[in-house]
Amino acid sequence: MLPILAVCAVQEACAGSPDSAGEHVKFILENTSRQLCAGSVPYLNSYVERVFGFFEEPVPDAYMVPVHVVNESACRHGACYRSGDEEVFIDELDRSGVRTIGVLRHELTHAVIDHVWGQSVPFFGEGLAEALSQTADWSQISMQIIPVGKMLDSETDSLDYTAAARFVRFLIDARGLARFKRLFQASSERTQDSIRMAFVEVYGEDFDTLEAEFLSGAPRCTFQVDICEMDNAEPVGSSWSLTFAASCDDPDFYGSIGREGENIATQRTIFVESAGVYHLSASSPVLLARCGDCDEQFIPSLVYEGNVQLQEGPYTLEVTMTKDTVVTLEILRQTDP
Template sequence: MTFALGVVLAGCEPGVSGEAAEHIEFVFEHHERDLCAGSIPHLERYIERVFEFFDTAVPGDFHVGVNIVTEPPCPTHACFHAEGSEIYMRSLETPGARPSSTLRHELGHAILQRLWGPTVPFFAEGIAESLWHGRTWDETPKQTVPVGTMLDGEAKDVDAEAAAQFVRFLIDTRGLGRFEQLYRRAAIRSQEAIRGEFKRVYGESFDALEGEYLASAPWCRYTLDICDPRAAEPVGPMWSTTAALSCVDPDVYGSVGEWGSPGEERSIFAAQRTIDVAAGGLYRLRVSSVGPFATNPEITLVRCGDCGEHFVRRFYIADTELMLTAGLYTFEFLPGGDGVVTVSLERVGDEPGM
């Protein structure tokens, strides 16, 4: 089978089937699920965007192997091994999560290992999780919670969402350079050692920083997987898009195959459209679809930008009005199967006070 990006799938015998691109290569021990045509371009672009976030070009020799195996050498269903720069996963997808969620998280570990090396699990999990939107679409921001007890914990004991929020707080309020120092210096997994590094790097105690963090509004993530300015389409008074959604479509990422009971199949894939709204105002949003998922296509609208601007709205079949400010937004289409979805925006009024 040849995908649109020109990568050819090898035979399906365990251990020999794979797909390779510039920075990522898949090897399948089993084929319970197969990649959609746009998965590798989506992940390659995510790798590029993460390196851009760290103001670094992707090294020409940066390469990550992704191994889909029956029994991964991990305490959980997926992990990154720095030796050989290899990701091991039991399945391409995680139950209840957005398509490619686990892959994005593990790729974050691979990139940070290359850029900054090892650190304690709290910072490793926090930064890897902060770079992309998250595993699910939550319309209500997660409330901030204390994180001090996690500082010296094992990876399994770290609340990844809380760690991601705290890491973004540190980066946004004190700068990426000082967070890098903290990440690199945190080599001893003990409360005393890690809290001491906070004092040395920031000149402030951990307790003071955590207190400021807890007193602030909930922090969001960097959404590098969903808010790509390079892909943005301009939106004037009228805008519409029609997307054919199936696993063979070149901009659909995720996978199809067995899920749950043996022989049961399920599509877990998505596509995106990023838009640049030129003028804020009241917009009418219309969503319609045809195909097997026609009664229940999930459409998520994300307001890109800093945490004060960021929001998430979820729609199905829709004809509703939204107040949008000027700026960047992304629709993510999450259908339950093949079909065609049409989304349109029409500006019908001004912003309040205009």
């Protein structure tokens, strides 16, 4: 069966699909070279709500972020959130080198941050947005923790987004969200001196002391707002399996489809009930992410077939597809710890 959305993509004649607007996100599709999958808007609506939840803020009544998908780039890097307009502009629904709709997720995070806290210097603004949205392709992320002092007054072009994100999470975990909010809002002047002075004013500690603690060797990570939906976790005992059709038409899948192909993904959160060695097999490569604090997380591993040691606790499986197919997943416990 030829997916309806695929027909739209080929003809480039869609006036807007029924799922181009939701409760908190509304797409204005000027560029129709790619079309949204059935689950994209519901996924992004849910994500926006989870970001508000992270800030312990209720979602305002009638909160809506317009997303303009444009033919010609309206932003320096092809995607941006404009605070003055309270709108997102993007020239591609998906792009290579980042996770499925990762750029959209990142820019919507900026919209929520702006609503609850306002603006800050790029180091904190981009660091916080990336700490929540996890745009980067998991396979490209390094475990190495690097100094961030030289980036404090950087433009977005010279920022290491992952390093900034990890430092932001460290500050929030180590000193609390309320104090980080004060730092975020106090850092409006983009100079090393003013930003470093803000650290002293907010924390009573200089930046170098805090950075040394950050680099101390303890595990550092980002948040998992985009994955690990514990309300939907499926228990895994001695065995677990799942078979489903991967399709842009399926409301479980988010992403987009166009003339050059599909970029679609779905997630399953599972809860491993007993630690042990498990045999994982999948008909397509699947990324396995451990849910938890920084000492529990690990860089997600690509799973196709093989044994893996799993601890008791929650994990997310992220399935990313480039074409319609049937996907099978199976987890079988081999040994106890």
